[in-house]
Amino acid sequence: MSLRFPAALVLSLVILFLIGPFLIIVAASFSAGDTLAFPPQGFSLKWIAKVFTVESFRQSFVTSMILAIGGTLVALALGVPAAYAMSRYRLPFAETVRTIVSAPVIVPGIIVGLALLRYVVVPMGMPITLALFLAHTALVLPYAVRVVSASLANLRSDIEEAAILLGSSRLGAFFDIVLPNIRGGILAAFILGFVTSFNQVPVSLFLSGPGVRTLPVDMLGYMEIVFDPSVAALSSLLAFLSMGIVLAAERFLGFSRYV
Amino acid sequence: MSDQSYLALDGLTLGYGDTVAVEKLDLTIGKGELVALLGPSGCGKTTTMRAIAGLLAPSAGTIRLDGADITRVAANRRQVGLVFQSYALFPHLTVFDNVGFGLRLKGLKGAALRDKVEAGLTSVGLAAYAGRKPPELSGGQQQRVALARSMVMEPKVLLLDEPLSNLDARLRLDMRTELQRVQAQTGVTMIFVTHDQAEALSLADRIVVMRGGRIEQIGTPEEIYNRPVSRFVADFVGFENIFSIRDGRLWLGDAAVPLSASLPAAAGLAFRPRTVALGAGPLSGVVRGVSFAGSTREYVLDTSFGTIRADADASLPVHPPGTTVAFDLPIGQAACLKAD
Numbered sequence: 001m002s003l004r005f006p007a008a009l010v011l012s013l014v015i016l017f018l019i020g021p022f023l024i025i026v027a028a029s030f031s032a033g034d035t036l037a038f039p040p041q042g043f044s045l046k047w048i049a050k051v052f053t054v055e056s057f058r059q060s061f062v063t064s065m066i067l068a069i070g071g072t073l074v075a076l077a078l079g080v081p082a083a084y085a086m087s088r089y090r091l092p093f094a095e096t097v098r099t100i101v102s103a104p105v106i107v108p109g110i111i112v113g114l115a116l117l118r119y120v121v122v123p124m125g126m127p128i129t130l131a132l133f134l135a136h137t138a139l140v141l142p143y144a145v146r147v148v149s150a151s152l153a154n155l156r157s158d159i160e161e162a163a164i165l166l167g168s169s170r171l172g173a174f175f176d177i178v179l180p181n182i183r184g185g186i187l188a189a190f191i192l193g194f195v196t197s198f199n200q201v202p203v204s205l206f207l208s209g210p211g212v213r214t215l216p217v218d219m220l221g222y223m224e225i226v227f228d229p230s231v232a233a234l235s236s237l238l239a240f241l242s243m244g245i246v247l248a249a250e251r252f253l254g255f256s257r258y259v
Numbered sequence: 260m261s262d263q264s265y266l267a268l269d270g271l272t273l274g275y276g277d278t279v280a281v282e283k284l285d286l287t288i289g290k291g292e293l294v295a296l297l298g299p300s301g302c303g304k305t306t307t308m309r310a311i312a313g314l315l316a317p318s319a320g321t322i323r324l325d326g327a328d329i330t331r332v333a334a335n336r337r338q339v340g341l342v343f344q345s346y347a348l349f350p351h352l353t354v355f356d357n358v359g360f361g362l363r364l365k366g367l368k369g370a371a372l373r374d375k376v377e378a379g380l381t382s383v384g385l386a387a388y389a390g391r392k393p394p395e396l397s398g399g400q401q402q403r404v405a406l407a408r409s410m411v412m413e414p415k416v417l418l419l420d421e422p423l424s425n426l427d428a429r430l431r432l433d434m435r436t437e438l439q440r441v442q443a444q445t446g447v448t449m450i451f452v453t454h455d456q457a458e459a460l461s462l463a464d465r466i467v468v469m470r471g472g473r474i475e476q477i478g479t480p481e482e483i484y485n486r487p488v489s490r491f492v493a494d495f496v497g498f499e500n501i502f503s504i505r506d507g508r509l510w511l512g513d514a515a516v517p518l519s520a521s522l523p524a525a526a527g528l529a530f531r532p533r534t535v536a537l538g539a540g541p542l543s544g545v546v547r548g549v550s551f552a553g554s555t556r557e558y559v560l561d562t563s564f565g566t567i568r569a570d571a572d573a574s575l576p577v578h579p580p581g582t583t584v585a586f587d588l589p590i591g592q593a594a595c596l597k598a599d
Contacts, residue, residue, distance in 0.1 A: 161314055162347040162405075164335045166361030166412060176360075180351045 022239060029233035036229050047233040057234065059211075060218035064198055067214060071136035072144070072193035076186060078137075079144030084178070086145075087152040098145070105142045109202030112139070117206045128209035135203050140193035147192060151185025152178075184253050191249050195242055264323075265290035265448055266311070266416055271320035273306050273472075280306040281472040283320070288465075291446045293439075295463035297453055297483075297495075303472040304452045308418050311450065313337045325415055340409030344420040346401045348393035354380065354404050355389040361412045379411035380404075382444075383437070399430040403437070410441065419451035423458050435462055456496050460484055468492050489598040490527060498529035498594060499568040509588075514564035518542065520590050527596035530588055532557065535569035537578075540587025546580045560584065 024038045032042030051057060082101065086094050104112060112135065121131045155178065163173040179186075204214040213221070215238075223231050264287040273281040281303040288294050296304040309315040311322060313334030321330045329337055348357050359367075359376045367375065380386045383403035393401055402422070409417055422438065423431045439462070442449055453459050459466050460480040468475045468483060468491075476483060476492045487493040490501050502509045502516065504527055509516040518541060522528070537558065544560030544567055551557075555570040556577060569586060571578075578584045 156345060156347065158343050158345060158347040159349055161312075161334075162341070162343060162408075163349070163360065164314075165312060165337075165339065165341050166408070167335050167364040168360075169335060172364075177349055181349075 025232045025239075026236045028229050029236045031229045031232075033229070035227055036232055040229075047229040048237070050228075050230045051234045051237065054222075054230065056213070056218055056222070057215065060213045060215040063213065064215040067133060067136045068194045068197040071133060071197050072140050072190055074133075074137045075140040075144045075193055076148075076189060079141050079189070080148050080182075080186065083145045083148040083152055084174070087149060088157060101145050102142045104139045109139075109200065110206075113203040113206030116203070121207065128207060128212050132204065132207045132212065132214070135207055136197045136200065139200060139203060140197050143192045143196060144189045147189035148182060148185050151182040151188075155181050187249065187253055191245060195245070198238075198242075262290040263287065265292075265325060266450075267321075267323040268307070268311070269321045269323070271307070271310060271322065272318050273303070273310050273315060274318055279472060281310075284472075284474060286467060286474065286477075288448060288450065290448055291442075293442050293449045293451075293462065293464045295451055295453055295459035295466045296469060297456060297459040297466050298469035298475075299454055299495075301471075302469040304454075304469050305420065306472075307469070308341075308420060308450065308452050311416065312339050312341050312418055338412070338415045339418060340412055340414035340416070341418045342402070342405045342409055342420065342422060344422075344425065346393075346398075346405040348401055348404055348408075350393050352392070353389065354385065354391050354393070354396070357393065357404055358408045358411055360408065365412075375411055379407040382410070382441070383407045398425055399434065402426070402434065406437070406441070410445065410447070413445075414447065416448045416450060419449065421453055422451050423462075424453070424455060431458075438462065460496075468495065485594065487529065487594055487596065489596055490529070493527075493529035493594055493596060497531060499532050500530040500535065500588075501527060501596075502529070502588075503527040511565040511567075516542070516564050516588070518588060522590065523595050525595035526598055528588075528590065528593040529596055530593050532568040532570040534589060534592040535567060536587040536589055537569045537571045537584060538575075538586070540585050542587060543583055543585045545583050546578050548580060549577060558584075560586070 027040050028036055028038050029047055030043050030045065031037065031040035031047065032044040033040065079101075082097070085091060086098065091097070116131060116135055120126055121128065159177055159181075160170075160173045163177045164170065168176060199216065200214070201216045201220070204217050205220075208214070208217050215234075219231050219234060266288040268284055268286045271281060271284040271286075272279065273284075284303075284307060296307060298304045306315065310317050313329070313332065317330065321328055323329065324337070324339070349360065352360065355376055358379050359372055362372055362375055377386060377389070380389055383406055385400060385403055385407070388396065388400065388404075393404065396404065402425075419438070423434055426434055435458075438449070438451075441447070451462070460483070463480060465477065466480055466483045467477050470491050476488050478486070483492065484496050487496055487498065490503075493501055500511075502511050504510070504522050504525055507522065509518055509522060509528065533555065542562065544562035546558055547561050547566075548559045549556055551573065552570075554573055556573050556575075558569045558571065558578065560567045560569060567586070
């Protein structure tokens with residue numbers, strides 16, 4: 001398909017606008033200079049190497065991974081049954097529940113973070129780690145419910161009845177028949193949830209305490225003190241990690257069918 | 260328990276919320292019978308079938324099967340098989356695992372499982388397809404898998420939801436033969452739901468015509484086809500000219516038919532188009548339309564009392580539209596309706 005000149009120009013500008021900043025960051029990570037600058041001064045891998053030596057990055061990376069994986073798993077454990085119940089039964093408050101479950105996507109993160117800090121963490125004396133975990137779970141829950149709901153909507157409900165008439169229990173039919181057929185949707189929800197949680201800043205900002213920080217918050221803090229290209233190097237590494245996950249998912253699952 | 264009342268529905272009332280789908284239904288079905296529940300959509304036939312399967316709890320009444328009250332028995336313990344209209348095969352499992360699903364839950368494994376599944380697949384002619392997944396099969400093949408999947412469980416009753424409606428004309432004939440063969444070989448009691456009178460007439464030993472959640476008529480295919488008891492059943496099995504009898508006269512709607520003949524003691528009379536005697540008689544009508552239908556020509560006549568449909572042998576000379584034709588309604592060949 002050939003595009004006429006003005007359309008091609010607009011398209012190129014949009015693409016440049018979208019991936020330009022990313023290219024600058026990637027280029028800056030290979031700089032040989034001591035400050036974050038573009039165009040990069042020389043070429044070296046020293047900032048990439050430095051990322052792995054910063055102790056706080058290592059700690060906050062582990063924290064972020066635990067939050068992203070753990071939070072998403074808990075969100076799925078809650079979200080899959082919720083999506084199933086809403087798709088198979090006529091529940092009295094299904095719409096209300098759906099709206100409440102979606103709220104964390106609509107309400108700005110900064111408000112969610114402030115509200116949790118002011119009205120949950122401080123008055124209840126909740127440990128900051130637990131608060132952070134609960135917040136990430138809540139943030140991921142909407143994706144879990146939405147994506148799994150879409151998957152369930154494509155699955156005929158009479159196959160469960162068929163399983164029951166062949167001697168299966170309701171729960172057995174769910175595990176033997178429903179779950180294997182929505183596996184793709186669940187994996188898609190997991191990846192989406194993982195990426196959302198891992199890249200989350202505003203909520204985590206409010207719920208960081210001594211020694212407890214997620215990686216993006218830690219990077220923000222690091223940049224306030226040190227302005228070297230190691231943050232750019234770390235950003236590039238994270239971006240390639242995310243891309244790798246999404247591409248693998250697309251390759252093996254046809255991820256884009258579910259999102 | 261007698262074989263005549265192997266399955267007995269007694270005062271069965273079914274509904275969703277406030278709407279009553281089936282009201283006080285009484286029906287007994289003998290062991291090894293092949294019964295059709297026939298009616299238009301919304302008549303309660305599918306609801307009745309789901310209640311027999313245990314997928315829907317009745318609000319009143321009882322269901323007895325093989326001498327036991329199964330009204331409160333869970334669907335997975337009823338030993339009732341159901342072949343869904345959509346077939347409802349498990350898309351992620353192979354044909355073998357679909358057919359073996361229920362047997363595995365019964366605890367069968369290894370060679371015992373394989374033998375039963377293979378026997379089931381062989382009986383429907385699909386032994387070579389054991390390793391395929393359902394989406395790779397045609398509709399007709401999927402239905403055979405669904406049939407085998409239910410039959411390997413040796414159900415006491417096999418229910419079939421619109422078993423022929425999703426198949427094209429040739430496969431329909433194959434499946435009809437298949438179902439009759441399965442029934443003859445295993446002696447299983449079969450109940451199938453359909454809205455298609457031809458399907459019910461050709462396949463069933465006995466037909467239950469349903470309307471608005473009640474039974475309208477129960478009878479053999481011959482009885483239903485030749486002696487419908489009500490206007491509804493007559494209309495459903497192709498009696499296109501239906502008259503009521505009031506004050507010793509014949510009425511089509513609100514118009515009296517100028518026919519001086521002695522009428523039987525019935526609520527109404529129904530004539531098939533081919534029993535209307537075209538060409539001579541005390542009545543007359545103007546041909547509005549005529550269409551060729553192979554062995555016959557189908558006429559639509561405008562008369563002083565309304566529209567009459569009549570079929571005439573195609574070898575007879577055609578009456579073109581606009582011409583006036585004399586005809587007769589031979590009372591002796593009409594079906595007598597007990598209810599209007």
